[in-house]
Amino acid sequence: DAGVIQSPRHEVTEMGQEVTLRCKPISGHNSLFWYRQTMMRGLELLIYFNNNVPIDDSGMPEDRFSAKMPNASFSTLKIQPSEPRDSAVYFCASRVTGTGRSGANVLTFGAGSRLTVL
Amino acid sequence: GQNIDQPTEMTATEGAIVQINCTYQTSGFNGLFWYQQHAGEAPTFLSYNVLDGLEEKGRFSSFLSRSKGYSYLLLKELQMKDSASYLCAVNTGTALIFGKGTTLSVSS
Numbered sequence: 001d002a003g004v005i006q007s008p009r010h011e012v013t014e015m016g017q018e019v020t021l022r023c024k025p026i027s028g029h030n031s032l033f034w035y036r037q038t039m040m041r042g043l044e045l046l047i048y049f050n051n052n053v054p055i056d057d058s059g060m061p062e063d064r065f066s067a068k069m070p071n072a073s074f075s076t077l078k079i080q081p082s083e084p085r086d087s088a089v090y091f092c093a094s095r096v097t098g099t100g101r102s103g104a105n106v107l108t109f110g111a112g113s114r115l116t117v118l
Numbered sequence: 119g120q121n122i123d124q125p126t127e128m129t130a131t132e133g134a135i136v137q138i139n140c141t142y143q144t145s146g147f148n149g150l151f152w153y154q155q156h157a158g159e160a161p162t163f164l165s166y167n168v169l170d171g172l173e174e175k176g177r178f179s180s181f182l183s184r185s186k187g188y189s190y191l192l193l194k195e196l197q198m199k200d201s202a203s204y205l206c207a208v209n210t211g212t213a214l215i216f217g218k219g220t221t222l223s224v225s226s
Contacts, residue, residue: 033213033214035216041218042205042216042217042218042219043161043205043216043218043219045213045214045215045216048212048213055212055213056212056213091160091161093214105148105149105151105166105209105214106151106163106166107151107163107207107214108163109160109161109162110160111159111160112160
Protein backbone atom coordinates (compact mmCIF):
# COMPACT_ATOMS: atom_id res chain seq x y z
CA ASP A 1 0.00 0.00 0.00
CA ALA A 2 1.29 3.46 -0.87
CA GLY A 3 -0.05 4.95 2.34
CA VAL A 4 -1.85 8.27 2.58
CA ILE A 5 -0.79 10.48 -0.32
CA GLN A 6 -0.84 14.26 -0.05
CA SER A 7 -0.07 16.96 -2.58
CA PRO A 8 1.54 19.36 -2.92
CA ARG A 9 4.35 18.69 -0.42
CA HIS A 10 5.30 22.35 -0.36
CA GLU A 11 3.35 25.42 -1.39
CA VAL A 12 4.42 29.03 -1.23
CA THR A 13 1.77 31.57 -2.13
CA GLU A 14 0.89 35.19 -1.62
CA MET A 15 -1.77 36.51 0.68
CA GLY A 16 -5.18 36.50 -0.95
CA GLN A 17 -4.51 33.58 -3.26
CA GLU A 18 -6.55 30.38 -3.24
CA VAL A 19 -4.83 27.25 -1.95
CA THR A 20 -6.02 23.69 -2.57
CA LEU A 21 -4.50 20.76 -0.73
CA ARG A 22 -5.22 17.21 -1.86
CA CYS A 23 -5.34 13.85 -0.14
CA LYS A 24 -5.76 10.25 -1.20
CA PRO A 25 -6.49 8.00 1.82
CA ILE A 26 -5.48 4.39 2.18
CA SER A 27 -7.77 2.13 0.20
CA GLY A 28 -10.40 0.57 2.47
CA HIS A 29 -10.14 3.23 5.16
CA ASN A 30 -13.53 4.77 5.88
CA SER A 31 -12.53 7.80 7.95
CA LEU A 32 -10.44 10.76 6.82
CA PHE A 33 -9.07 13.59 8.95
CA TRP A 34 -7.47 16.95 8.19
CA TYR A 35 -5.09 18.36 10.81
CA ARG A 36 -3.02 21.53 10.95
CA GLN A 37 0.26 21.67 12.86
CA THR A 38 2.11 24.75 14.11
CA MET A 39 4.73 25.22 16.78
CA MET A 40 2.39 27.31 18.90
CA ARG A 41 -0.77 25.24 18.71
CA GLY A 42 0.46 21.73 18.00
CA LEU A 43 -1.66 19.33 15.94
CA GLU A 44 -5.19 20.70 15.60
CA LEU A 45 -8.10 18.75 14.15
CA LEU A 46 -9.80 20.77 11.42
CA ILE A 47 -12.43 18.40 10.05
CA TYR A 48 -13.09 14.71 9.64
CA PHE A 49 -15.20 12.56 7.34
CA ASN A 50 -16.84 9.20 7.91
CA ASN A 51 -17.81 7.31 4.77
CA ASN A 52 -17.27 10.52 2.77
CA VAL A 53 -19.68 12.51 4.96
CA PRO A 54 -18.35 15.46 7.03
CA ILE A 55 -19.01 14.64 10.68
CA ASP A 56 -17.45 17.52 12.59
CA ASP A 57 -16.03 20.70 11.10
CA SER A 58 -15.94 22.69 14.33
CA GLY A 59 -12.16 22.89 14.09
CA MET A 60 -12.23 24.77 10.80
CA PRO A 61 -10.88 28.23 11.69
CA GLU A 62 -13.31 30.29 9.65
CA ASP A 63 -15.33 30.48 6.46
CA ARG A 64 -12.18 30.84 4.40
CA PHE A 65 -11.58 27.13 4.94
CA SER A 66 -13.61 24.43 3.23
CA ALA A 67 -13.17 20.69 2.73
CA LYS A 68 -14.77 18.16 0.46
CA MET A 69 -14.67 14.42 -0.02
CA PRO A 70 -16.45 13.62 -3.28
CA ASN A 71 -15.57 9.93 -3.10
CA ALA A 72 -13.81 7.39 -0.89
CA SER A 73 -10.42 7.95 -2.52
CA PHE A 74 -10.08 11.72 -2.63
CA SER A 75 -10.42 14.78 -0.42
CA THR A 76 -9.51 18.44 -0.73
CA LEU A 77 -8.92 21.24 1.75
CA LYS A 78 -9.31 24.69 0.28
CA ILE A 79 -8.31 28.07 1.72
CA GLN A 80 -9.72 31.12 -0.02
CA PRO A 81 -8.43 33.75 0.45
CA SER A 82 -5.22 32.66 2.18
CA GLU A 83 -3.56 34.73 4.92
CA PRO A 84 -0.05 34.62 6.45
CA ARG A 85 -1.46 33.13 9.68
CA ASP A 86 -2.55 30.08 7.67
CA SER A 87 1.12 29.12 7.26
CA ALA A 88 1.46 25.64 8.77
CA VAL A 89 1.89 21.99 7.91
CA TYR A 90 -1.40 20.41 6.93
CA PHE A 91 -1.72 16.68 7.49
CA CYS A 92 -4.28 14.32 6.08
CA ALA A 93 -4.81 11.02 7.91
CA SER A 94 -7.07 8.02 7.47
CA ARG A 95 -8.18 4.99 9.42
CA VAL A 96 -10.68 2.18 9.60
CA THR A 97 -13.18 3.19 12.27
CA GLY A 98 -13.89 0.48 14.81
CA THR A 99 -13.85 -0.26 18.52
CA GLY A 100 -11.89 -2.45 20.87
CA ARG A 101 -8.32 -3.63 20.82
CA SER A 102 -7.99 -4.39 17.14
CA GLY A 103 -5.78 -2.49 14.73
CA ALA A 104 -8.76 -0.42 13.80
CA ASN A 105 -8.68 3.19 15.00
CA VAL A 106 -4.96 3.52 14.28
CA LEU A 107 -4.60 6.74 12.33
CA THR A 108 -2.10 6.73 9.45
CA PHE A 109 -0.76 10.11 8.40
CA GLY A 110 0.32 11.41 5.06
CA ALA A 111 3.65 13.20 4.70
CA GLY A 112 1.98 16.59 5.03
CA SER A 113 1.71 19.74 2.94
CA ARG A 114 3.86 22.62 4.15
CA LEU A 115 2.08 25.89 3.34
CA THR A 116 3.75 29.28 3.45
CA VAL A 117 1.62 32.34 2.82
CA LEU A 118 3.65 35.52 2.24
CA GLY B 119 -14.01 20.78 26.26
CA GLN B 120 -11.01 18.65 25.45
CA ASN B 121 -7.76 18.98 27.37
CA ILE B 122 -4.62 16.87 26.95
CA ASP B 123 -1.49 17.88 28.85
CA GLN B 124 2.06 16.68 28.50
CA PRO B 125 5.43 18.28 29.27
CA THR B 126 6.84 20.46 26.53
CA GLU B 127 10.42 19.24 26.64
CA MET B 128 12.54 16.52 28.21
CA THR B 129 16.20 15.60 27.96
CA ALA B 130 17.99 12.33 28.63
CA THR B 131 21.21 10.50 27.82
CA GLU B 132 21.85 7.44 25.70
CA GLY B 133 21.09 4.17 27.46
CA ALA B 134 18.85 5.80 30.05
CA ILE B 135 15.12 5.33 30.72
CA VAL B 136 12.65 8.18 30.31
CA GLN B 137 8.96 8.44 31.19
CA ILE B 138 6.70 10.89 29.36
CA ASN B 139 3.45 11.63 31.17
CA CYS B 140 0.09 12.58 29.71
CA THR B 141 -3.09 13.63 31.50
CA TYR B 142 -6.38 14.08 29.75
CA GLN B 143 -9.91 15.36 30.23
CA THR B 144 -12.10 14.65 27.23
CA SER B 145 -15.81 14.42 26.45
CA GLY B 146 -15.46 10.76 25.50
CA PHE B 147 -12.82 8.05 25.74
CA ASN B 148 -12.26 5.05 23.51
CA GLY B 149 -8.55 4.53 23.80
CA LEU B 150 -5.28 6.44 24.06
CA PHE B 151 -2.53 6.52 21.46
CA TRP B 152 1.12 7.51 21.47
CA TYR B 153 2.70 8.73 18.28
CA GLN B 154 6.32 9.60 17.48
CA GLN B 155 7.17 12.48 15.18
CA HIS B 156 10.68 13.23 13.95
CA ALA B 157 11.38 16.77 12.84
CA GLY B 158 9.97 17.47 9.40
CA GLU B 159 8.13 14.17 9.21
CA ALA B 160 4.63 12.85 9.81
CA PRO B 161 3.55 11.31 13.13
CA THR B 162 3.88 7.53 13.24
CA PHE B 163 1.99 5.14 15.52
CA LEU B 164 3.78 3.77 18.58
CA SER B 165 1.22 2.28 20.95
CA TYR B 166 -2.43 1.99 21.86
CA ASN B 167 -4.13 1.46 25.25
CA VAL B 168 -7.85 0.98 25.69
CA LEU B 169 -7.81 -0.97 28.98
CA ASP B 170 -5.99 -0.08 32.21
CA GLY B 171 -2.51 -1.42 32.54
CA LEU B 172 0.79 -1.69 30.77
CA GLU B 173 1.34 -2.51 27.10
CA GLU B 174 4.90 -3.46 26.20
CA LYS B 175 6.39 -3.34 22.75
CA GLY B 176 10.13 -3.80 22.64
CA ARG B 177 11.94 -0.82 24.18
CA PHE B 178 8.66 1.11 24.43
CA SER B 179 5.88 0.58 26.98
CA SER B 180 2.69 2.53 27.56
CA PHE B 181 0.52 2.63 30.65
CA LEU B 182 -3.08 3.75 31.10
CA SER B 183 -5.25 4.56 34.12
CA ARG B 184 -8.72 5.54 32.93
CA SER B 185 -9.96 6.47 36.42
CA LYS B 186 -7.11 8.96 36.79
CA GLY B 187 -7.15 10.20 33.20
CA TYR B 188 -3.46 9.40 33.03
CA SER B 189 -1.04 7.67 30.73
CA TYR B 190 2.70 7.45 30.33
CA LEU B 191 5.11 6.32 27.66
CA LEU B 192 8.26 4.60 28.91
CA LEU B 193 11.30 4.47 26.68
CA LYS B 194 14.14 2.18 27.71
CA GLU B 195 17.75 1.91 26.51
CA LEU B 196 17.50 5.29 24.85
CA GLN B 197 19.21 5.77 21.52
CA MET B 198 20.07 8.96 19.66
CA LYS B 199 17.43 8.13 17.07
CA ASP B 200 14.77 8.40 19.81
CA SER B 201 15.20 12.19 19.73
CA ALA B 202 11.76 13.25 18.49
CA SER B 203 8.44 14.65 19.57
CA TYR B 204 6.06 12.24 21.34
CA LEU B 205 2.36 12.93 20.97
CA CYS B 206 -0.34 11.69 23.30
CA ALA B 207 -3.74 11.38 21.60
CA VAL B 208 -7.18 10.44 22.89
CA ASN B 209 -9.79 8.70 20.78
CA THR B 210 -13.00 10.39 21.91
CA GLY B 211 -15.09 7.82 20.09
CA THR B 212 -15.43 9.95 17.01
CA ALA B 213 -12.17 11.83 16.55
CA LEU B 214 -8.53 11.61 17.63
CA ILE B 215 -7.47 14.65 19.67
CA PHE B 216 -3.75 15.28 20.17
CA GLY B 217 -1.74 16.90 22.93
CA LYS B 218 0.90 19.42 21.90
CA GLY B 219 3.66 16.87 22.18
CA THR B 220 6.80 16.38 24.25
CA THR B 221 10.12 17.06 22.53
CA LEU B 222 12.68 14.54 23.74
CA SER B 223 16.37 15.26 23.21
CA VAL B 224 18.77 12.35 23.70
CA SER B 225 22.43 13.20 24.12
CA SER B 226 25.52 11.00 24.16
